[in-house]
Amino acid sequence: MASGLRRGLEKWAKNVSGWFGLSLSKEPVPEESLEDLRLAFQNRYHHFKLLLNANNRALEVMTEMEEMLQGTRPFGMTFVRSRCTQVSTAVFQIIQHLNALAPGKYTELYERFRAIQKQINPYISIPHGSVSGPLVLPMDQVDKESGDLVGSKMANLGEVRRHLGVATPEGFAVTVCGVARFFEENDLQVEIDRRVQAVPSDRLDDLFALSAQIQQLIIAAPVPEDLREAVQGQVQALKERLGGRLRFAVRSSSLAEDLPGMSFAGQFRSELNVGEENILQAFKEVVASKYGVAAMTYRLRHGLRDEDVAMCVGCLVMVDAVASGVLYTRNPLNIRDDVLVINAVWGLPKSVVDGSVSPDVWVVSRKEPHTALERRIGEKSVKYVCYPDEGVCRLETAGDERRHASLTDAQVADLARLALQIEAHYGGAQDIEWALDGSGRLVILQTRPFEGRSAADRPVHVAGDDRGVPEGVEVLAEGGVTASSGVASGPVYVVRRDADALQFPEGAVLVVAQALPRWAPLLGRAAAVVSEQGSVAGHLANVAREFRVPALFGLSGVMERLQPGRTVTVDADQGRVYDGLVEIRVERPEERQALMKGTPVYEALEGVSRLILPLHLLDPESPDFSPKKCRSFHDITRFCHEKAVDEMFRFGSEHRFPQKSAKQLKCRVPMQFWIINLDDGFAEEIAGPYVTLDQITSVPMLALWQGMTAIPWEGPPPIDSKGFMSILLEATSNPGLDPSVASPYGVRNYFMISRNFCSLQSRFGFHFSTLEALVDERTSQNYISFQFKGGAADRTRRILRARFVAELLESFDFRCEVREDAAFARLEGRSQDVMVDRLRILGYLIIHTRQLDMVMGNAGSVQHYRSKMLQEIETVRRAEGVSCP
Amino acid sequence: METIRVLLVDDEVEFLDTLLKRMRKRQVEAAGVYSAEDALRYLESSPVDVVVLDVKMPGMDGIDALKAIKERHPLVEVIMLTGHANVEVAIQGMELGAFDYLMKPMDIDELLYKVQDACKKKRLHEKRIQKRKGVEAEEENGTA
DSSP: OHHHHHHHHHHHHHHHTTGGGTTTOOSOOOBOOHHHHHHHHHHHHHHHHHHHHHHHHHHHHHHHHHHHTTOOSOOOHHHHHHHHHHHHHHHHHHHHHHHHHSTTTSTHHHHHHHHHHHHHHHHHOOOOSOOOSOSEEEGGGOOGGGHHHHHHHHHHHHHHHHHHOOOOOOEEEEOHHHHHHHHHHTTHHHHHHHHHHTSOTTOHHHHHHHHHHHHHHHHHSOOOHHHHHHHHHHHHHHHHHHOSOOEEEEEEEEGGGGSTTOOOTTOSOEEEEEEGGGHHHHHHHHHHGGGSHHHHHHHHHHTOOGGGSOEEEEEEEOOOEEEEEEEESSBTTBTTSSEEEEEEEEBSTHHHHTTOSOOEEEEEESSTTOOEEEEEOOOOOEEEEEOSSSSEEEEEOOHHHHTSOSSOHHHHHHHHHHHHHHHHHHTSOEEEEEEEETTSOEEEEEEEEOOOHHHHHSOOOOTTOOOOOOTTOOEEEEOOEEEEOOEEEEEEEEOOSHHHHHTOOTTOEEEEEEOOGGGGGGGGTOSEEEEEEOOTTSHHHHHHHHHTOOEEEOOTTHHHHSOTTOEEEEETTTTEEEESOOOOOOOOOOOOSSTTTTSHHHHHHHHHHHHHSOOOOOOTTSTTOSGGGOOSHHHHHHHHHHHHHHHHHTHHHHOBOOGGGOEEEEESEEEEEEEEESSSOBSSOOOSSEEEGGGBOOHHHHHHHHHHHSSOOOOSOOOOHHHHHHHHHHHHHOGGGOTTSOOTTTSOEEEEEOSSEEEEEEEETTEEEEEEEEOSSOGGGOEEEEEEEEOSSOHHHHHHHHHHHHHHHHTTTOEEEEETTEEEEEEESOOHHHHHHHHHHHHHHHHHTTTGGGGTTOHHHHHHHHHHHHHHHHHHHHOOSOOOO | OOOOEEEEEOSOHHHHHHHHHHHHHTTOEEEEESSHHHHHHHHHHSOOSEEEEESOOSSSOHHHHHHHHHHHOTTSEEEEEESSOOHHHHHHHHHTTOSEEEESSOOHHHHHHHHHHHHHHHHHHHHHHHHHHHHHHHHHHHHO
């Protein structure tokens, strides 16, 4: 890359020397009318500018893609698709503009472009074409083979029902085909993608708004007739079998929930106790929850494409639970413990899952007769029960119910047995949601593989193994349960309402009353989480473990005790919150390397990057530097840029302006400078032979002029006798450099200008400089190119002087190149202010380095002139107004 | 540069109205219509330099509208605007003569620059045509 740039610079420098061919061209070119010249210039220059714009845009996007390839920041398919589109359009435009600069010369590039584009397409195309299969499937016909059709949640439920005879709810599932049918009928995916793209995704408030919009869009869409009939047919069949009016639990079941390392905990909505007449509405709400904030954030962080998370919906006959809960067949904080952990509450399991109460907890031996090793009866202040008609009611529990165990020891043992039977069937630890119905029967509501693996890798606090309170540190809060292990510090941020969540700062300690799943989207930003209520089994705890955010739940009164904004340290293992930043060494497993790597989204980016980013065309002089050899978009970009510069700077040698159209600059008296207005460089049309500074509108020319005139030239520096000799010798041996030899351009200095463009060909005695600048408010297309060459002294001194100039300019951000006695400098893409400042510096240099080569043999005087010039440059940069010398 | 006459075409009423307001604040003579059909009608009666055209609209879509505009008013420059990142549509649009392709949400200044560039292209194109006509007229005079 670097050498490519360098070569480009050299090549470009070579071209610049022929630019406009004023003083250097050998072949006379026929003169054109000013009007023709202007039109040709404007047209070409317009294409050249647009090409540079497109070129910069393409390179910017490529850089962005390169950064994302590190895989440390989350991105979605929207990123991959939009960047591909940006690069493709930019590259296509580059080709178009190059072909406008040189008609018909590079049309082969279109074929290369097409060929590369064709290879990119499969990575970014949006899959369509529907899966064929039934729209709905009764639970009796579902088992683990049906995963691709009904999602793992329903497939597991069907599996344990059919093959283990375990009690599960009656019902049916709307399959992936059913949901796809609903989306297709309404063209929903296209509209959703469009809206996702239209919102920058890293701001939480935007994301909340977007999520709400998309969900409303889905809920407002009608269910197609065939799906409606299929669902109603299932409901009817169940009614005939079970009798009475049915109420359903309508739950999400995603095809992605089996993906390793991903829990999807609490992302999707479940609608409980839905009346049969509202089942379709609930279906849409559950489907819409795929675009809930938690779910969208989760996909983004895990590199999942929307299509990777196909949704199905289970419609299960509601189990009116007396007690219910969640159990793990292993300890979520230490998988090596030989125990099961059962969480239980009164009523529906909703309050365990959403972390709103502290449940009863039994830690039970995995061995018969499954004795309870630990038994904690929680403060179950509320319970959720079914309304007889529809909906779920939140009830305050009565005093003795609140502290009464929600399961008997016998029920605990039965539950443990059932759970281990399921575990044995699957051959792996399970995470099971269960319910005890009115008749005392245990019903399994959900079972899925228990993701304890990552938790097991972590250091786990072992009771009695207290690290102790570090010396001199104040303990602000103590107690609670470790929901996710670890230690972290940050400023306290209390979230009471959703509105607070919108402004959650990166790296803060999240403090909440309840460990609600609603706060999950904040975990990507939080240093640690502290809650007054909540359980280890809740969704938030799951997500905290997955994101490796230390979490301490059940610290009552902590919201009062932690002052917002104050830095605290949360030691989740020890159950303490300390004041200030406390260094506690914890042996943590390595952070997950590059979170995006290996995900479907990452693979898509990697695939397209191979076709976009690599640069194979390095050497413009090589015969391989040709359209045929362009294998990536970067190659095409590089090739076109090179050729565009060639074509553009050929303008000068191909065109000659009519001398009489040049206006002489008059600054009190006529100056040795002539100005050609290429477009809008004059404030008005000028009739006479002279133009004054106030009539000139050219931003770059005026900046340059300021630099040239701010400090009067003192004349050549006093020279040593050797220096003087070398001038004489060179002058006699090279008559072409003799200023006394007549040439129409020999003594004239030409500015060609437009409002934002300026080209200066100047020759002072033996010194040539060529400057070209484009400066306007569009930063990306700004550039200055400058060449400084010649001198009357011997070659060594001239080379030294070129180096001197290059070094000076490098300190002002120019990219410089010295070849022989010529210095080439280039500056691109800086703001107008910077460009104007740098032009002043160049203006100063053009005048004041004129005969420096004469003192170049003497190190002491070089040093002297350098510091003198740097000093003067500072004066020039501060000078105000445009003046005559 | 003299005033640029822009026609914005988008079925999203709110988006279009905001854009119109912001363009006018930036001294652009902007008009807006909510469909491709209305855009074609508008072009019959009012001179326009640049059309900013949403790709996806109910009724006639942006690509068909682009074809129709380029056929009936070849000098008018068209910038395609879209909510989808769709490479195929983008390239197709440009092959059909669209000046550029922008994805929503775009920076208003970025759009403005593109509008200026597109207009500049149109002006240069017009100048060249005028010039050619001038040359032809001279030749005719010469032979007559």
